[in-house]
Amino acid sequence: MALVFRRWASSTPSKAHLHKPLHENSFPIGFKLTGIHVGVKKNKELLDLGVVLSTSQHPTSAAACFTRNAFKAAPVIVSDNVLARNGGRARGFVVNSGCANAVTGKQGLEDAWAMVKHTTALLPSQAAKEDTEHDALVMSTGVIGQNLPISKIVAGIRRAADSLGSDFAAWERAAKAFMTTDTFPKLRSRVFSINGVEYRLAGMDKGAGMIHPDMGPLSTIPSSPRQLHATLLGCILTDAAVSPRSLQSALTYAVDRSFNSISVDGDMSTNDTIIVLANGAAAPIRDGRAHEIDEETDRDSYEIFKKELTDFAVDLAQLVVRDGEGATKFVAVKVQGAPNYKDAHAIASKISTSALVKTALYGEDANWGRILAATGSVPLSSSPNSEEVPVINPSKVSVTFVPSDGTAELPVLVNGEPENVDEDRAKQILSMEDINIVVDLGLGGDGEATYWTCDFSYEYVRINGDYRS
Amino acid sequence: MALVFRRWASSTPSKAHLHKPLHENSFPIGFKLTGIHVGVKKNKELLDLGVVLSTSQHPTSAAACFTRNAFKAAPVIVSDNVLARNGGRARGFVVNSGCANAVTGKQGLEDAWAMVKHTTALLPSQAAKEDTEHDALVMSTGVIGQNLPISKIVAGIRRAADSLGSDFAAWERAAKAFMTTDTFPKLRSRVFSINGVEYRLAGMDKGAGMIHPDMGPLSTIPSSPRQLHATLLGCILTDAAVSPRSLQSALTYAVDRSFNSISVDGDMSTNDTIIVLANGAAAPIRDGRAHEIDEETDRDSYEIFKKELTDFAVDLAQLVVRDGEGATKFVAVKVQGAPNYKDAHAIASKISTSALVKTALYGEDANWGRILAATGSVPLSSSPNSEEVPVINPSKVSVTFVPSDGTAELPVLVNGEPENVDEDRAKQILSMEDINIVVDLGLGGDGEATYWTCDFSYEYVRINGDYRS
Numbered sequence: 001m002a003l004v005f006r007r008w009a010s011s012t013p014s015k016a017h018l019h020k021p022l023h024e025n026s027f028p029i030g031f032k033l034t035g036i037h038v039g040v041k042k043n044k045e046l047l048d049l050g051v052v053l054s055t056s057q058h059p060t061s062a063a064a065c066f067t068r069n070a071f072k073a074a075p076v077i078v079s080d081n082v083l084a085r086n087g088g089r090a091r092g093f094v095v096n097s098g099c100a101n102a103v104t105g106k107q108g109l110e111d112a113w114a115m116v117k118h119t120t121a122l123l124p125s126q127a128a129k130e131d132t133e134h135d136a137l138v139m140s141t142g143v144i145g146q147n148l149p150i151s152k153i154v155a156g157i158r159r160a161a162d163s164l165g166s167d168f169a170a171w172e173r174a175a176k177a178f179m180t181t182d183t184f185p186k187l188r189s190r191v192f193s194i195n196g197v198e199y200r201l202a203g204m205d206k207g208a209g210m211i212h213p214d215m216g217p218l219s220t221i222p223s224s225p226r227q228l229h230a231t232l233l234g235c236i237l238t239d240a241a242v243s244p245r246s247l248q249s250a251l252t253y254a255v256d257r258s259f260n261s262i263s264v265d266g267d268m269s270t271n272d273t274i275i276v277l278a279n280g281a282a283a284p285i286r287d288g289r290a291h292e293i294d295e296e297t298d299r300d301s302y303e304i305f306k307k308e309l310t311d312f313a314v315d316l317a318q319l320v321v322r323d324g325e326g327a328t329k330f331v332a333v334k335v336q337g338a339p340n341y342k343d344a345h346a347i348a349s350k351i352s353t354s355a356l357v358k359t360a361l362y363g364e365d366a367n368w369g370r371i372l373a374a375t376g377s378v379p380l381s382s383s384p385n386s387e388e389v390p391v392i393n394p395s396k397v398s399v400t401f402v403p404s405d406g407t408a409e410l411p412v413l414v415n416g417e418p419e420n421v422d423e424d425r426a427k428q429i430l431s432m433e434d435i436n437i438v439v440d441l442g443l444g445g446d447g448e449a450t451y452w453t454c455d456f457s458y459e460y461v462r463i464n465g466d467y468r469s
Numbered sequence: 470m471a472l473v474f475r476r477w478a479s480s481t482p483s484k485a486h487l488h489k490p491l492h493e494n495s496f497p498i499g500f501k502l503t504g505i506h507v508g509v510k511k512n513k514e515l516l517d518l519g520v521v522l523s524t525s526q527h528p529t530s531a532a533a534c535f536t537r538n539a540f541k542a543a544p545v546i547v548s549d550n551v552l553a554r555n556g557g558r559a560r561g562f563v564v565n566s567g568c569a570n571a572v573t574g575k576q577g578l579e580d581a582w583a584m585v586k587h588t589t590a591l592l593p594s595q596a597a598k599e600d601t602e603h604d605a606l607v608m609s610t611g612v613i614g615q616n617l618p619i620s621k622i623v624a625g626i627r628r629a630a631d632s633l634g635s636d637f638a639a640w641e642r643a644a645k646a647f648m649t650t651d652t653f654p655k656l657r658s659r660v661f662s663i664n665g666v667e668y669r670l671a672g673m674d675k676g677a678g679m680i681h682p683d684m685g686p687l688s689t690i691p692s693s694p695r696q697l698h699a700t701l702l703g704c705i706l707t708d709a710a711v712s713p714r715s716l717q718s719a720l721t722y723a724v725d726r727s728f729n730s731i732s733v734d735g736d737m738s739t740n741d742t743i744i745v746l747a748n749g750a751a752a753p754i755r756d757g758r759a760h761e762i763d764e765e766t767d768r769d770s771y772e773i774f775k776k777e778l779t780d781f782a783v784d785l786a787q788l789v790v791r792d793g794e795g796a797t798k799f800v801a802v803k804v805q806g807a808p809n810y811k812d813a814h815a816i817a818s819k820i821s822t823s824a825l826v827k828t829a830l831y832g833e834d835a836n837w838g839r840i841l842a843a844t845g846s847v848p849l850s851s852s853p854n855s856e857e858v859p860v861i862n863p864s865k866v867s868v869t870f871v872p873s874d875g876t877a878e879l880p881v882l883v884n885g886e887p888e889n890v891d892e893d894r895a896k897q898i899l900s901m902e903d904i905n906i907v908v909d910l911g912l913g914g915d916g917e918a919t920y921w922t923c924d925f926s927y928e929y930v931r932i933n934g935d936y937r938s
Contacts, residue, residue, distance in 0.1 A: 068846075068848075069842060069845040069846050070844070070845035070846075070860065070861035070863065071841050071842065071844070071845035071861075071863050071866075072863075100838075102838065103838065103841060103863070103882070103885070103887060104887075105864075105885065105886055143838065144838025144839075144841065144842065145837065145838045145882075145887040146887075209825065210825055210839070210842060212846075214846075265824040265825060266735075266822075266823070266824055267823050267824060267825045267839070267842060267843060267846070268842065268843075268845075268846035269842055270838075270841070270842050270845060353735075354735070354736050355734040355735055355736060355824070355925075355929075355933070356678065356679055356734060356736045356933055359929070359930050359933035359934045360933065360934070362930065362934045363933070363934030365934070368614065369569075369571065369572065369612065369613025369614050369739075370613075370679075370736070372540050372572060372613065372739070373538060373540065373613065373679065373736060373737065373738055373739050374736065374737075375539070375540070376538040376539035376540035376737075376739060377537075377538050377539075377681075377683075377736070377737035379537075391539065392539035392540075394539060394540050394541075394572070397540075413572070413614075416572070416574070417574055418572060418573075418614040456824075456930060457930060457934075458927050458930050458931075460824075460828070460930075461828050461831065461925060461926060461927050461929075461930060462927075464824070464825055464828035464829065464832070465828045465829065465831045465832030465834070465926075
């Protein structure tokens with residue numbers, strides 16, 4: 001392979017389709033938003049502050065999953081605090097890019113609270129509200145250990161009121177405000193219905209490095225150590241009405257199967273946050289208020305909502321991997337035949353973060369030996385019902401490359417025996433942008449998990465050897 | 470930083486000092502060895518088969534640590550089997566490079582046994598021996614999933630008898646036979662004494678990729694799952710006499726603190742093996758036989774031997790990191806103030822394998838935020854005496870860069886507060902080839918561990934995107 005730097009830019013054909021135009025009527029109603037430049041980033045053409053507000057008359061439910069890193073950034077601590085104070089309600093959020101407000105001590109917390117307060121001030125007042133000052137969440141991404149230029153940010157939040165909108169351009173501006181090393185804004189929407197009522201989902205997120213999230217709710221699981229990190233941010237907005245507790249449990253479920261199953265570089269950040277807001281603007285009215293979907297009182301509706309949210313989260317998570325720093329390949333690693341989901345997920349994660357597997361993918365080399373070595377380096381967990389720890393049996397393991405164009409699969413290892421691989425065919429499959437790898441442990445269990453990752457390129461080294469300068 | 474490929478070659482000044490000339494009288498007596506080309510590698514100028522034999526009249530003790538990967542290569546299974554059969558005795562070994570004989574099924578095992586048998590045939594016969602056919606160990610390194618060209622190898626082992634020697638040239642030939650992507654042969658020796666008796670240690674090893682070993686004895690720990698991997702190989706030879714069980718326990722201790730604390734790319738191999746042979750050629754004679762050091766009957770001598778072996782193993786392990794694929798930096802990561810050794814080791818390992826930390830080191834960027842993020846992503850283990858899981862307290866963590874030239878340390882984070890870092894001074898420290906990072910968790914525990922790693926460069930991607938072609 002030549003020493004060519006294959007770079008994805010938003011102008012290249014392969015990137016263009018990722019930022020596809022969306023129909024305005026597929027966006028949730030009852031939200032106003034914008035993205036502007038306030039000066040966190042040096043380049044004045046780049047947006048660095050986004051504001052999203054619910055204009056619905058109904059209560060807006062909010063839920064979030066935060067990083068499990070021990071070094072939680074100020075915005076994570078503050079957003080978690082707002083959610084806990086307000087019982088899972090919040091009517092908007094503010095996001096800045098360029099500075100993570102992480103490892104910034106007391107000043108960092110004050111700055112994050114100021115962002116919450118000034119964003120809340122943009123919301124229409126609500127009479128019955130107890131805490132009228134803190135009704136918004138906050139997210140930050142960028143360099144760690146630097147304080148925010150808070151006066152610029154506060155002035156920016158005030159100024160944001162002038163450009164709030166709900167057309168496609170407004171959505172796109174907000175999506176752009178999330179970006180750091182991302183090469184394109186990440187914005188998706190979809191329409192679904194429950195019991196004949198049509199709802200909409202829209203989502204924005206960003207990567208593109210320090211991506212190996214492990215997120216969960218903080219306040220609602222007090223035994224979980226408080227942790228945060230810095231580079232996966234995302235939001236999902238819907239005009240459905242969902243009770244706060246059900247919104248949180250649906251999000252936790254969705255995040256485990258989407259954002260917690262992606263890796264760009266194996267590094268967990270201090271700021272990772274996914275927020276969901278459900279403003280009820282499209283919900284049926286019962287007894288004068290929006291009828292909220294709830295997992296206990298209306299299980300069927302909840303299951304539909306959870307499935308839609310999960311599928312949508314997978315779409316958003318995959319976009320992050322597709323735009324992974326230096327990525328030239330989008331790779332799905334499926335592990336099956338494992339004793340349980342946890343083992344399958346751990347092995348898929350290990351394969352997805354292996355530097356040797358990822359450089360081989362960059363080199364379009366069907367080096368399944370590296371996949372096996374990564375697989376075999378993960379100790380399996382013991383079963384809760386027995387003291388016996390299951391062991392991978394090399395003679396039962398199979399590895400298959402599944403082409404993304406629907407043509408025939410290419411088994412490279414069957415029951416531990418290497419196949420006589422047609423190298424030309426292997427090269428053909430690996431030259432595609434999308435690659436699927438299936439590892440079957442053959443242990444007879446129903447443990448199955450899919451991880452999404454990208455390759456490791458020169459460009460990744462360039463971006464990260466050179467990030468701050 | 471410019472897009473320059475900084476490559477280490479054995480001819481560059483920075484590499485030359487690593488392959489320093491050694492005095493002949495520092496090599497252990499009673500060994501004959503060689504390295505030749507037999508045709509596993511295509512290039513005829515490269516050596517690919519090494520043979521080491523003990524010529525001592527005394528029993529030679531042997532011990533080994535093998536990879537814990539689930540996919541154990543044939544030579545690992547066979548060497549473990551020989552050690553178990555012979556009660557920790559073996560008088561030599563054979564090593565080949567270019568083909569790992571891993572994932573090669575029944576044929577692979579037959580080939581490894583053939584290597585053992587033909588190497589044993591080179592040894593002087595011993596009358597009292599029960600198994601006269603299997604008195605040697607075997608190691609292989611190279612590509613996974615291909616069968617060895619066994620007839621070439623067997624012919625080569627026979628031919629090796631012609632060039633066996635004990636001069637420096639013979640040691641160097643043997644060291645060269647280990648090499649794959651290594652840029653220089655790795656050979657070290659040292660002299661030590663116990664109770665006035667002088668002994669010698671010599672060692673050879675190889676990397677340079679798929680280096681993140683976790684090795685232990687196999688047969689002697691039946692509950693440990695059998696595993697192996699492919700790219701760290703090494704041997705230590707001594708003319709001391711040590712009982713088999715004490716040789717194994719000293720090696721296990723030494724490997725935990727040396728080879729099991731290095732990383733080049735975070736990938737554990739299927740063949741990793743460290744062998745030690747103690748032939749007793751320099752040992753004092755008591756009751757007509759070499760007096761063996763033993764941990765139960767002569768604790769003091771054993772402790773001296775163990776310490777010498779450990780220090781020597783650290784030297785050999787560091788050589789592998791220094792020659793890590795694409796490496797331009799040699800980095801020591803020390804974690805202290807942790808609740809216990811296990812937590813300190815896990816955090817040092819995570820920092821040492823972080824792609825973001827390693828690319829920052831390549832870019833000579835004092836990006837301590839990435840070090841913190843890696844630190845915070847490791848969950849601490851619970852104490853065996855309490856159900857409480859300790860948690861990293863961000864306000865107690867300190868990070869310091871310690872220059873390798875003995876000048877003043879550079880604290881970048883003190884008790885969770887970022888220092889006002891002099892960027893010029895940081896650049897100066899990071900421009901050195903050797904870099905030391907100290908992370909103090911401040912948790913008051915005596916858990917402390919050091920890991921050795923290298924940076925992540927363009928060259929790493931080139932080597933591994935292009936390995937098989």
